[in-house]
Amino acid sequence: MTESTWNDLPVSLSDFIHQSLRDGGFINPTPVQAACIPLFLSNKDVAAEAVTGSGKTLAFIVPILEILKKRGNWSKKEVGAIIITPTRELAIQINEVLSHFLKHISDLTSLLLIGGENPIKDAEKFKANGGNIIIATPGKFEAMLEKPQYGLNLAASVRCLEVLVLDEADQLLDLGFEASINTILSYLPKQRRTGLFSATQTDELENLIRAGLRNPVRINVKEKKKADGKIEQRTPSTLKNFYMTVESDQKFNQMMNFVQARKNEKIMIFFSTCAGVDYFSKVLQILLKNTQVLCLHGKMKNKRNKVFAKFRNLESGILVCSDVMARGVDIPEVNWVIQYNPPKSANFFVHRCGRTARIGNTGNALVFLLPAEDTYINFLKINQKVLLQRMEPCDSVNNYLPKIQKFALKDRALMEKGARAYVSFIQFYAKHECSLIFRIKDLDFGKLATGYGLLRIPKMPELKGKDVCNFIPVEADFNSIAYKDKNREKQRQIKLQSEESKPSKFRRPPRSQAWSKQKERKDRKKKRREQKEMSRKRKAEDEEKEEEEEDFQDDVKLMKKLKKGKISKEEFDCQFAPSDSGED
Numbered sequence: 352m353t354e355s356t357w358n359d360l361p362v363s364l365s366d367f368i369h370q371s372l373r374d375g376g377f378i379n380p381t382p383v384q385a386a387c388i389p390l391f392l393s394n395k396d397v398a399a400e401a402v403t404g405s406g407k408t409l410a411f412i413v414p415i416l417e418i419l420k421k422r423g424n425w426s427k428k429e430v431g432a433i434i435i436t437p438t439r440e441l442a443i444q445i446n447e448v449l450s451h452f453l454k455h456i457s458d459l460t461s462l463l464l465i466g467g468e469n470p471i472k473d474a475e476k477f478k479a480n481g482g483n484i485i486i487a488t489p490g491k492f493e494a495m496l497e498k499p500q501y502g503l504n505l506a507a508s509v510r511c512l513e514v515l516v517l518d519e520a521d522q523l524l525d526l527g528f529e530a531s532i533n534t535i536l537s538y539l540p541k542q543r544r545t546g547l548f549s550a551t552q553t554d555e556l557e558n559l560i561r562a563g564l565r566n567p568v569r570i571n572v573k574e575k576k577k578a579d580g581k582i583e584q585r586t587p588s589t590l591k592n593f594y595m596t597v598e599s600d601q602k603f604n605q606m607m608n609f610v611q612a613r614k615n616e617k618i619m620i621f622f623s624t625c626a627g628v629d630y631f632s633k634v635l636q637i638l639l640k641n642t643q644v645l646c647l648h649g650k651m652k653n654k655r656n657k658v659f660a661k662f663r664n665l666e667s668g669i670l671v672c673s674d675v676m677a678r679g680v681d682i683p684e685v686n687w688v689i690q691y692n693p694p695k696s697a698n699f700f701v702h703r704c705g706r707t708a709r710i711g712n713t714g715n716a717l718v719f720l721l722p723a724e725d726t727y728i729n730f731l732k733i734n735q736k737v738l739l740q741r742m743e744p745c746d747s748v749n750n751y752l753p754k755i756q757k758f759a760l761k762d763r764a765l766m767e768k769g770a771r772a773y774v775s776f777i778q779f780y781a782k783h784e785c786s787l788i789f790r791i792k793d794l795d796f797g798k799l800a801t802g803y804g805l806l807r808i809p810k811m812p813e814l815k816g817k818d819v820c821n822f823i824p825v826e827a828d829f830n831s832i833a834y835k836d837k838n839r840e841k842q843r844q845i846k847l848q849s850e851e852s853k854p855s856k857f858r859r860p861p862r863s864q865a866w867s868k869q870k871e872r873k874d875r876k877k878k879r880r881e882q883k884e885m886s887r888k889r890k891a892e893d894e895e896k897e898e899e900e901e902d903f904q905d906d907v908k909l910m911k912k913l914k915k916g917k918i919s920k921e922e923f924d925c926q927f928a929p930s931d932s933g934e935d
Contacts, residue, residue: 355385362389365420367455368413375451381406383572387546388414391514396564397546401572404587404709407548408448408681411516416452418513418544419459419483427460427481430505432514434486435535437522439465440659441679445518446486459483464491467652474503482508489523489531496538506538514544519679521549521698550678550702586701586737590708593717593742594728599794600752600801600821601744602719603631606691607638608748609717610669614642616686618669621703623692623779625650625673630772631691632671633765634804637758638751643668649675677702681709690718692776693727696784697734704737717742723793730788755804756825762835763843770809773800777813797821 383401391414419431436442446463462482495505622628625648632646647658662670685707707714731737759766783789798821800808806825834840913923
């Protein structure tokens with residue numbers, strides 16, 4: 352069966368589009384492109400769900416350019432199309448693809464509005480070059496709409512909008528951008544074409560489709576794969592998914608053995624917390640001296656764009672990253688995606704894997720699981736339609752953990768990064784969405800600390816009252832461990848001297864002493880509460896006894912009056928048991 356070509360679409364595309372597609376090597380349209388482009392060009396709203404790496408970007412860029420070009424005569428300050436995307440990396444990538452097409456069009460301009468950039472420069476760019484097509488992250492675009500500044504009134508420029516696209520729409524809502532999206536929608540004209548593109552459907556996305564689209568056409572592009580019959584698959588058929596079951600204290604050694612054997616390949620390693628990314632990227636940079644190891648996570652500010660661009664241009668190397676890189680971004684020729692920790696939700700498992708095997712290319716993904724987490728394999732098969740093949744751990748691997756401890760003894764920064772990474776992972780694990788599979792009670796805190804190469808286990812509430820086994824702390828004077836950065840160490844020494852010079856009553860106690868004092872305070876408060884409760888109970892008992900005594904004395908007086916004949920038998924019965932009168 353021959354593949355369809357761009358000429359086979361039920362709509363005709365402009366010569367400049369065909370030229371750009373040929374120059375970019377896009378010979379044949381993907382299923383999602385073949386489905387969406389004709390609908391967009393026939394004035395339909397589109398809600399498209401397609402597997403990650405299926406070519407959704409061209410599915411909205413091509414119709415946007417055709418629609419704007421057809422109207423023509425755009426002034427540079429008129430905004431004809433807006434593309435909203437959740438991360439700045441994805442926005443940069445879409446802008447690069449769009450720029451490739453705009454080389455062949457002289458009368459349309461684009462503008463990139465993302466977090467981390469100077470708003471004054473953004474305003475100057477718009478005033479100088481215009482922005483008929485704006486690619487933006489929601490927070491930045493909302494701020495530019497809400498607060499006209501630096502001579503830029505963006506709210507007035509969007510009144511002639513033709514097309515709005517929400518890319519990775521489900522993640523826009525997952526990351527808490529719903530309020531920003533609603534604000535942006537309030538500024539846009541109702542008569543427009545709208546497209547929602549995502550790899551997964553959620554209830555929140557359904558609500559947005561109903562609220563923001565007029566009679567949308569739903570497109571669902573999935574792949575088929577035979578495995579005891581046909582099943583729908585959420586990942587590309589060219590992607591091979593593997594899993595490796597290994598204990599916490601051996602996971603890092605197995606991963607190091609794995610990446611060492613693939614020095615000439617391009618690898619992405621996902622961790623579940625920003626602190627984990629910080630720590631393990633530093634460790635890998637120390638251990639893999641001849642390999643380019645880069646680090647990227649959501650808490651980085653100005654460096655993110657440079658790191659992203661650098662990794663995209665590498666022929667081989669490692670990017671250690673958080674889930675900020677799990678959605679939509681297209682990095683050329685990624686050979687392996689490694690998930691050191693399973694993500695917070697099953698959807699993100701699919702998105703992480705989708706950074707490789709994009710648009711028909713082959714790729715591989717590996718997830719590390721603990722023995723207690725093996726039911727996750729069947730869960731992914733049922734919940735996400737993802738089949739995983741078992742990869743056996745290597746029997747003989749080098750032990751890198753003593754080396755990590757040795758480096759930590761020489762650099763306080765590495766020691767502190769390790770402790771933060773350990774604490775953040777346990778806190779992440781305790782709140783995992785799949786809590787029936789990832790149970791905090793099954794986590795071996797000692798083996799985990801060994802696997803992190805820690806010198807000692809940090810104090811944290813989750814470990815309170817637990818007997819941590821399978822960990823041997825390093826004997827060292829931890830106060831004497833210095834920062835490798837001389838300026839940072841100088842500041843630490845100044846702070847220490849300042850603490851020592853204070854009178855003892857103002858001096859901050861050591862951490863262990865502070866924790867002990869905190870425990871004493873809690874114990875005192877508990878004792879006071881118990882004493883108050885006992886006092887209240889005694890008081891209640893005394894009052895009850897007094898009431899009983901008074902009742903007894905009243906009864907005795909009545910008996911004496913009856914004996915002396917001062918009251919009759921009927922009067923006595925009436926006063927002695929008034930509550931029983933009138934009832935049988």
